Amino acid sequence: MTRARSGKTVLRDRKRLRKLTKGYRASRHNLQRQSRVTLIRAGVYAYRDRKVRKREFRRLWIIRVNAACRMRGMRYSQLIAGLVNARVSLDRKSLSEIAIRDPETFTKIVELAKKHQPVGLK
Numbered sequence: 001m002t003r004a005r006s007g008k009t010v011l012r013d014r015k016r017l018r019k020l021t022k023g024y025r026a027s028r029h030n031l032q033r034q035s036r037v038t039l040i041r042a043g044v045y046a047y048r049d050r051k052v053r054k055r056e057f058r059r060l061w062i063i064r065v066n067a068a069c070r071m072r073g074m075r076y077s078q079l080i081a082g083l084v085n086a087r088v089s090l091d092r093k094s095l096s097e098i099a100i101r102d103p104e105t106f107t108k109i110v111e112l113a114k115k116h117q118p119v120g121l122k
Contacts, residue, residue, distance in 0.1 A: 061092035068099035072110045082113025 014032060021028060021035040028038045066076035083090065088109070090098075099106045 058092060061096040064096040065092060065099055068103075068106055069110060072107060074110055074114065078117065079110060079113045081118050082116045083109070085118060086112055086116035088112065 017032065017035055017039065018030065021039055023029065024035065024038055027034050029035055062076060065079065069076050069079045090109070095106075095109070098109065
């Protein structure tokens, strides 16, 4: 009786796996077991770091807005509290972009926030 060999499906899966692990170092790209484990781990890191990227960008925007506020004699928390009281709905990303690209407009935003300061933060 003839011996059963790995057919097209197994070879196709291995080819797909090898294509996905292209660029990995040493045996991580050409040994089946190691490449499969490495690919799973890479997927875990990718999933986790998609969430982390959002956190890091928000931290960056807050740092930029805080630096721009302090140049105008105000703290970040005071700016946000003033904007909330003034019912201005600008997110951190847009505030950061305004602070970098249009300093005059950001100065006006800071003045508006100073005008609407809560009593406890003055």
